[in-house]
Amino acid sequence: MGIDNILLGFHVAITPYNLMVAVIGIALGTVIGVLPGLGGANGVAILLPLTFRMPPTSAIILLTSLYWGALFGGAITSVLFNIPGEPWSVATTFDGYPLARKGQGAQALTAAFSSSFVGALFATILITLFAPLLANLALKFGPPEFFAIQMLTFSSFVGLGGSDPLKSIVSIALGFILAAVGLDIVTGQLRLTFGLTPLMTGFDFIVAVIGLFGIGEILLSVEEGLKFEGARTKMNLRVVLDTWKELPRYWRTFLRGCFIGFWMGFKPGGATPASFMSYAFARRASKHPENFGKGELEGVVAPETAAHAAGVAAMLPMITLGIPGSPTAAVMFGGLIIWGLQPGPMLFKEQPEFVWGLIASMYTGNLIGVVMVLAFVPLFAAILRIPFAILTPFIVLVCAIGSYAVHNNMIDVWYMILFGVVGYVFKKLHYPLAPLVLALVLGDMAESALRQSLIMSQGSLLIFLRRPIAAVITLLALFFFVLPAINTWRRRESRLHAPVAPHGT
């Protein structure tokens, strides 16, 4: 049965039209990944309106290819320009940029792209094997289980996210509050509109993503007065082949990166810690840990494998449970709803062509992606040599168009500017943005799951502990929520640190 499904998927993914869509998606995605202020999440958000008229399968292939492209693009800026385009490429700069400075940029990039590919391939194989099983399990879930899983999603931001736990919780609650603005779908009452007509339709998370990540990021980068000083690189087949001969030596690092990436990746916010963990493990296991940070190829392999495996793994909860694992997955999740599909376990029963086409396109997309970026690195790197005063207004204009096109409504463009300023302030004050966006996307679903659960139990919160699956998930979620407090308490006990809660770093 499994083979049939994946063959069906390839049948869908390898049509000339869908292959063309994948190529366009990867090219655009790589550009987006290289450009400052445009990352995977808002790139996908801006292009979403263009997919409204496409068949859903081609649309999701376009958006996922864009995402793979953005992941590859992030590696280019990290290695050549020492600018991590995304938080999970920070660890790639540690050794990637020193290598580029030593004139080995081409080797570093080859290693980065190849490791990305290996990580993605590994995660895709695991998704192919486990997604149907997980979806089958999820079919048995009721509202209490779904609410518990959503709590687990948000608790992992608090417990593992790395930002100030207090600020993470505030971000989550704000996202849920923004989601509640407008019509209450259960009772039909208007909420939090204060009699203002524009507020009646609520806040669209696509606009929030474009504002928070796009405009906010632009404001942050102009503040730093960015000047791009990139290392030049010459890419040719010989370097690529020579590097490939060297890479099998690091098979342990690859394997570790794959597992860490996948394990961390299907939990929200997992890609960044995964890349750092993989880097740290590689350094610890290395015979020459002192070379790390000075331009060690293994130091590029480790974080890139894990980050890309995690990026792909973030798709798993979206298609099986209906819960996006990252802001980018959240935008795709929104896309699914707009295209008239219900994200979640029913996809495997009702839309096998869509879901298997998507999974098959993960194989084809990453393969096309690695070939394209290897072939066109100089072209993509040249984008960063465009003067900033040309890039900035262009990106702002693109963001404005994307926000408008979601609902053909000017108020959304104003919201975009507003979210941009909020994103800038929040970023500077270390309020995490990803949980806010996820809460905004999942708000309605989480609320109705909670209300339905409470109706089932006549108002008793114990329902989340009485059902076995829900109980396990709820307890895990509670553990993550209190984890920062436990850590603070333990630190205070051992008197290693100052007796205050950890400040945002």
Next chain:
Amino acid sequence: MRAADIATASILMLLGVVVLAEAIRLGFRWGPDGPQSGFFPFWLAVVVIAHTAAILVQAVRKHSTEPFASREQLRMVLTVAWPAAAMVLFTHFIGLYVAGAVYLFFYMRLVGRHSWASVVALSLSIPVATFLVFEKWFLVPLPKGPLEAWLGY
């Protein structure tokens, strides 16, 4: 940084209070058929107020002399923010394509000080390309103004 932290936390707390008041107005208890409309917002507001209070305490205790943004940084941010807001405002009257062209033109010329030729070429070609992609190719209509009407769109 400390002042900005305190200000932001206070604003968010105020927001929490507003939401709380609204939730109480809507009713946050058990209605005839389950939790009332204000039930979820009520608890969210409580969470926001409690946690912003904790952030406030943290921020007040912390001593930091690092500014939120230097004068120069703030100036750079405003040179992006104001023209962008102006473009959005003008879009209401002259459509997105013309407003976009004007915005690109002024930003590249006044902030970037690029040559007239490249500024004119870019600020015309980008909106035209956008027009072709959105209106013609993907059939996504964007706001249009008098110029497009005069051209027959």
